[in-house]
Amino acid sequence: MALLTVDGPFDLAATLKSGQAFRWRRLESESDDPPWFESVAFERLIYLRQSNDGVEFSTTPDSDPDIASLLRDYLRLDEGISAIYEALAFDEQVAQGIARYPGLRIVRQDPWECLASFICSANNNIRRITKNVEDMASELGSPIAGHAAERRSFPTATQLATAGEGVLRDLGLGFRAKYLVATAERVAGSEFDLFALRLAPYQDALDALTELPGVGDKIANCVLLFSLDKPEAFPVDVWIDRALREQHFSTPTTPMPRSHMRPWAQERFGRHAGYANQYLFHSRRLG
DNA sequence: AGCCAGGCCCTCC
DNA sequence: GGAGGGCCTGGC
Numbered sequence: 292m293a294l295l296t297v298d299g300p301f302d303l304a305a306t307l308k309s310g311q312a313f314r315w316r317r318l319e320s321e322s323d324d325p326p327w328f329e330s331v332a333f334e335r336l337i338y339l340r341q342s343n344d345g346v347e348f349s350t351t352p353d354s355d356p357d358i359a360s361l362l363r364d365y366l367r368l369d370e371g372i373s374a375i376y377e378a379l380a381f382d383e384q385v386a387q388g389i390a391r392y393p394g395l396r397i398v399r400q401d402p403w404e405c406l407a408s409f410i411c412s413a414n415n416n417i418r419r420i421t422k423n424v425e426d427m428a429s430e431l432g433s434p435i436a437g438h439a440a441e442r443r444s445f446p447t448a449t450q451l452a453t454a455g456e457g458v459l460r461d462l463g464l465g466f467r468a469k470y471l472v473a474t475a476e477r478v479a480g481s482e483f484d485l486f487a488l489r490l491a492p493y494q495d496a497l498d499a500l501t502e503l504p505g506v507g508d509k510i511a512n513c514v515l516l517f518s519l520d521k522p523e524a525f526p527v528d529v530w531i532d533r534a535l536r537e538q539h540f541s542t543p544t545t546p547m548p549r550s551h552m553r554p555w556a557q558e559r560f561g562r563h564a565g566y567a568n569q570y571l572f573h574s575r576r577l578g
Numbered sequence: 579a580g581c582c583a584g585g586c587c588c589t590c591c
Numbered sequence: 592g593g594a595g596g597g598c599c600t601g602g603c
Contacts, residue, residue, distance in 0.1 A: 310584065409584085416583040419601065465599025470586080507586050528584040548593080572584075581603090591594085 295363055297345040299372045302394030303328065304341070306366070309573050310417050311398050311517045313408050313424040314445070331428065331442045332401070333361055336435055352436055367399055375563050379570075382560070384538050388570030397569055398517060402485045403478060404445040405518035406500075409510045410470050426462045427451070451475035470505025477503055489520045496521060508553065516565040525564040527552045534575040 307315040307328050320326040325341045335350040335358070346366065350358050363369060372394075379385045411423045424445070431450050432443035446454070452475035459468035477483045483503075488496040496519055500511035512526035525531075532549050535556070540547045547555065560567040 410586095412583095413585040414583065414598075414600095415585085416601085419583080422601095460599080463600065466586090466597090467599080505586065509585060513584080526584080529582095530584065550593085576584080583600100583602090586598095588597090589595090591592100 292347055292349045293359060294342065294344060295346040295348060295359060295366070295368055297368050300376075300394035301341075301346070301366075301368070301372075301396065302392060303339060303346060305392050305395040305573070306398060307339070309395060309569070310576075311569075312400055312405075313417075313421045314428070314442075329442075331432075331435065331444055332365065333358065334433075334435065334444055336438060336442065337362070351438065365399055367396055370396070372396065375566050378563050379560065379567050382567065384534065384574070385560075385567045385570050388574035392570070392573055395569065395573060397522075397565060399520070400518040401445070402488070402514065402518040403448055406474065406478070406485065406503075406506070406510075406514045407445070407448075407451065407471060409513045410474060410505045411464065411467055412510065412513070413467060413470075413505065415467075423462070423464055423467075427459070427464075430454075430458070430462060448475040448479040452479050467505065473504040474506065488515075493521045493523055497524075508550075512553065516568070522565045523557055523562050525553045525556045525560070525568045527556075528572070530572050530575045531556075531568060534571045 304317070304326075308317065312330070314330045316329045318327045318329055327338050327340045330337050333355070335352060338349045339362075340347045348359070348362055376389050379389065407427070408420065408424050411420050415423070428443045428445050431446035431454050434443050435441060452472055454472075456468045456472045459471055464471060478485050483499070488499060491499070493515065496515055497511050500506050500514060501508060509526050509528055512524040515521035516524035516526065527549055532552065535552055536546065556567065557564045
């Protein structure tokens with residue numbers, strides 16, 4: 292076991308269970324200690340637990356000496372969260388969210404797993420998205436070295452494309468199956484470089500993503516925010532729609548259509564729009 | 579029974 | 592460009 296030191300507010304449970312990533316499980320704790328969270332990443336089983344000093348972690352297998360830096364990176368532990376909070380404090384609704392959930396952070400996931408997971412999110416609920424993602428891993432992913440009977444890595448684009456629509460439909464993915472396969476084929480091919488979008492400007496990356504089947508503006512912005520280093524991304528879903536409508540567009544005779552909300556919010560919140568989004572979403576959803 | 583769930587796509591206008 | 596309907600599935 293080892294420790295990741297954290298600077299500034301950090302809430303592991305809120306961060307891992309806020310609908311950004313879908314493979315974190317809260318394990319039953321035997322005592323009053325904080326619970327462990329388990330996931331599969333970096334071809335390993337990953338365990339994280341909040342402690343007074345930061346985040347404890349262990350992985351299996353544990354042979355990689357760089358795993359600590361990978362986890363720091365995943366959890367964005369070196370992000371200057373306090374400065375972001377200060378920059379967003381002008382908005383009353385966001386400020387209330389920050390006060391209620393200090394330390395809720397935006398993670399930095401693997402882009403492919405993030406993209407495939409959010410394709411599953413269309414017209415779906417978080418509970419079922421979680422099941423869909425886990426079922427794809429169990430059925431199509433690769434086992435962890437030394438842990439053949441346990442959870443598997445999320446399938447690569449090639450693994451998903453090879454499986455085909457029928458297999459995914461049988462797994463219960465519904466109409467998303469054809470989108471998953473078609474997008475997996477594009478990502479597995481040589482023309483579309485998903486990882487390279489981390490270095491592309493926001494608008495270029497957005498345009499590229501929305502060319503993919505099953506990926507519209509909302510899902511693209513989720514992928515940009517949670518995996519492609521675009522902190523200005525602002526996914527507008529039903530919860531954000533409600534939150535903004537209630538706060539800012541409740542009275543006008545012509546209510547703002549959803550398509551206008553993202554530009555409006557990005558103008559308002561600027562380069563930290565993604566954090567504003569996460570707080571509006573989390574606060575409104577948990578009520 | 580009918581509606582909703584962190585949408586997207588297609589068709590019409 | 593935008594409004595309307597269909598879509599897999601599961602839970603209430």
